[in-house]
Amino acid sequence: MTQLPKTTERKMGLVIDLDTCVGCHACVVSCKGWNTENYGAPLSDQDPYGSNPSGTFLNRIHSYEVQPESGPAQLIHFPKSCLHCEDAPCVTVCPTGASYKRVEDGIVLVNESDCIGCGLCAWACPYGARELDRAEGVMKKCTLCVDRIYNENLPEEDRVPACVRTCPSNARHFGDLGDPDSEVSQLVAERGGMDLMPEQDTKPVNKYLPPRPKDMLNDGPREEIDILAPLLAPVVEEPKGFLGWLDKTLEKL
Amino acid sequence: MHPAPSIIAFSTFSGLGLGLLFWLGVDNTPPTGWVGFAFFGIAYVLAVGGLVSSTFHLGRPERALKAFTQWQTSWLSREAWCAVVALVTMGLYAFFLVFFGRQLPILGWFGAFFCLMTVYTTSMIYAQLKTVPRWNTALTSWLFLSLSIAGGALLSGRVTIALILLLLAGGMQFLWWKLGDKRFADSGTDMKTATGLGSIGDVRAFEPPHTGTNYLLDEMVYTVGRRHAEKLRLIAFVLMLVLPVILLLLPFPHVFGVLALVSHVAGVLVSRWLFFAEAEHVVGLYYGLR
Numbered sequence: 001m002t003q004l005p006k007t008t009e010r011k012m013g014l015v016i017d018l019d020t021c022v023g024c025h026a027c028v029v030s031c032k033g034w035n036t037e038n039y040g041a042p043l044s045d046q047d048p049y050g051s052n053p054s055g056t057f058l059n060r061i062h063s064y065e066v067q068p069e070s071g072p073a074q075l076i077h078f079p080k081s082c083l084h085c086e087d088a089p090c091v092t093v094c095p096t097g098a099s100y101k102r103v104e105d106g107i108v109l110v111n112e113s114d115c116i117g118c119g120l121c122a123w124a125c126p127y128g129a130r131e132l133d134r135a136e137g138v139m140k141k142c143t144l145c146v147d148r149i150y151n152e153n154l155p156e157e158d159r160v161p162a163c164v165r166t167c168p169s170n171a172r173h174f175g176d177l178g179d180p181d182s183e184v185s186q187l188v189a190e191r192g193g194m195d196l197m198p199e200q201d202t203k204p205v206n207k208y209l210p211p212r213p214k215d216m217l218n219d220g221p222r223e224e225i226d227i228l229a230p231l232l233a234p235v236v237e238e239p240k241g242f243l244g245w246l247d248k249t250l251e252k253l
Numbered sequence: 254m255h256p257a258p259s260i261i262a263f264s265t266f267s268g269l270g271l272g273l274l275f276w277l278g279v280d281n282t283p284p285t286g287w288v289g290f291a292f293f294g295i296a297y298v299l300a301v302g303g304l305v306s307s308t309f310h311l312g313r314p315e316r317a318l319k320a321f322t323q324w325q326t327s328w329l330s331r332e333a334w335c336a337v338v339a340l341v342t343m344g345l346y347a348f349f350l351v352f353f354g355r356q357l358p359i360l361g362w363f364g365a366f367f368c369l370m371t372v373y374t375t376s377m378i379y380a381q382l383k384t385v386p387r388w389n390t391a392l393t394s395w396l397f398l399s400l401s402i403a404g405g406a407l408l409s410g411r412v413t414i415a416l417i418l419l420l421l422a423g424g425m426q427f428l429w430w431k432l433g434d435k436r437f438a439d440s441g442t443d444m445k446t447a448t449g450l451g452s453i454g455d456v457r458a459f460e461p462p463h464t465g466t467n468y469l470l471d472e473m474v475y476t477v478g479r480r481h482a483e484k485l486r487l488i489a490f491v492l493m494l495v496l497p498v499i500l501l502l503l504p505f506p507h508v509f510g511v512l513a514l515v516s517h518v519a520g521v522l523v524s525r526w527l528f529f530a531e532a533e534h535v536v537g538l539y540y541g542l543r
Contacts, residue, residue, distance in 0.1 A: 060462035095329035096319035117312015128536035137312025
């Protein structure tokens with residue numbers, strides 16, 4: 001049913017740390033790798049080795065340059081996938097009931113056997129989280145790795161979304177954002193986690209942690225920051241005795 | 254937004270056909286016999302042809318019947334229901350007129366109401382989308398409705414009514430364009446809110462996630478032809494309003510009426526192309542584009 005549940009028992013989602021993301025795209029690769037061979041249709045590519053390659057991805061990394069009023073510009077890598085919104089506009093527009101939000105954990109999913117590929121849900125999503133698979137003709141989106149997180153065939157440490165498991169800089173966190181005591185909720189409270197496009201009234205479950213203030217590298221005089229200088233002093237003293245004589249003699253030649 | 258030919262044809266021709274059916278439904282002296290057959294035939298070719306062409310843009314058209322299930326929330330589903338109710342009711346109404354020369358006014362009014370509801374639900378598919386600020390206004394519905402009944406009046410040969418309604422539809426179109434130009438800025442969505450990084454400073458797209466194109470860019474960040482928008486608006490306006498009005502004011506309404514109709518439809522097609530091509534989806538902001 002495309003009616004949204006009034007509340008969900010849990011609000012499973014991601015917290016993405018814009019401070020620590022290094023923009024390596026490892027989560028993009030692991031997401032595509034896991035999801036192309038598990039839930040639903042494969043994530044197809046079109047013309048993958050040709051001159052105009054494109055393909056279906058559930059997670060993409062943008063990079064932005066932010067220019068503060070003073071100081072150098074900052075480069076911020078920005079992972080973006082489905083935010084599993086509480087008021088998901090993509091769900092209510094669906095004419096077939098293929099899109100739905102689960103009551104038990106709040107995950108927004110597409111039942112691909114009901115999807116007619118009209119694309120209206122992708123139009124309704126402000127975040128570009130849904131992509132129509134051009135080979136399969138159905139809508140693809142992040143499933144929060146619903147086939148991993150409850151999968152008892154996997155070792156416990158693997159029961160998190162593939163992107164979270166793979167992130168080498170620990171910039172992605174997974175948990176219940178409906179529980180104020182959960183680690184992710186505390187992280188959001190501590191770091192001032194934010195919503196994307198709050199004015200669109202979608203109430204995203206996923207939160208983004210803003211970058212921490214940068215060190216003021218160029219503010220102070222140069223000497224102060226040369227903290228490695230003492231360590232760089234030569235540790236090998238000049239040779240003495242026969243070797244010293246040899247060294248000097250050879251230098252003069 | 255990508256101006257898919259199937260959607261432009263659908264919304265233009267089905268709007269016109271449903272507009273004609275509306276006038277046939279509320280007519281006190283509707284055509285009967287072969288004349289009636291011709292009128293209803295044209296209306297059905299336009300309305301059904303348009304609806305069929307709309308299924309061409311589906312990824313999985315064979316499952317289209319499932320679109321009837323979610324009428325409680327989805328405007329697309331409601332549109333499907335309204336279209337079926339309108340076409341079945343008007344079909345019965347036409348059947349009695351054409352073959353028995355009998356008018357059943359209740360059927361006619363009921364069918365006419367659902368013809369308008371079909372156009373309204375179509376317009377709401379676009380007007381509901383907060384993600385496309387230009388569309389996200391009640392004026393979108395008024396534009397679609399006024400164009401539909403003006404086109405229908407023109408098609409059914411109601412010269413005086415058509416003149417008035419054309420002017421009304423033209424006014425709607427002008428307003429929709431003028432107010433629409435400001436709607437993206439007024440929506441409050443920009444790169445700062447999209448990325449949440451506005452508190453640090455000015456945000457600029459440094460590098461996109463992919464080197465080629467993708468579904469999002471093709472479908473929702475369609476920028477081709479926007480630089481010709483002003484000229485195309487003028488062409489659309491002249492074709493859909495100015496020329497038909499002049500032609501209708503001339504004598505020999507049968508000859509010039511057909512020309513007025515052709516000109517009007519061509520103008521609406523241009524305007525509908527612009528409706529999509531000029532519409533900016535907020536997702537473009539993530540790419541630093543509009």
